[in-house]
Amino acid sequence: MKELKRVEVHSKTDDAADVTFHIDLSFGGFALKSHYRVRYTIADRSITWALVESPTITKNRGSWTLEETDDGE
Numbered sequence: 153m154k155e156l157k158r159v160e161v162h163s164k165t166d167d168a169a170d171v172t173f174h175i176d177l178s179f180g181g182f183a184l185k186s187h188y189r190v191r192y193t194i195a196d197r198s199i200t201w202a203l204v205e206s207p208t209i210t211k212n213r214g215s216w217t218l219e220e221t222d223d224g225e
Contacts, residue, residue: 167194170204188212 158174172189188206192199197219203212 162189168192184208 155175155177156173157176160172160174162170162172164170169192170189171192172187174187175184177184186206186208188209189204190201190212191204192201198215198217200215201213203209206212
């Protein structure tokens, strides 16, 4: 993403990472320069994340679950 200007990895292990993303976003007359810090955790086939801190974002929590496709991918 061209809006992503810098990434800081604060800590990283085999099953977790604490990362800050710095963004610079402009569209439709709206401009935003900000950052947000997220904690990622990997367990089994799931990746979860939760917002640690941000001056502009109040919530960011979610997950992905990885599943094998019918063709074995």
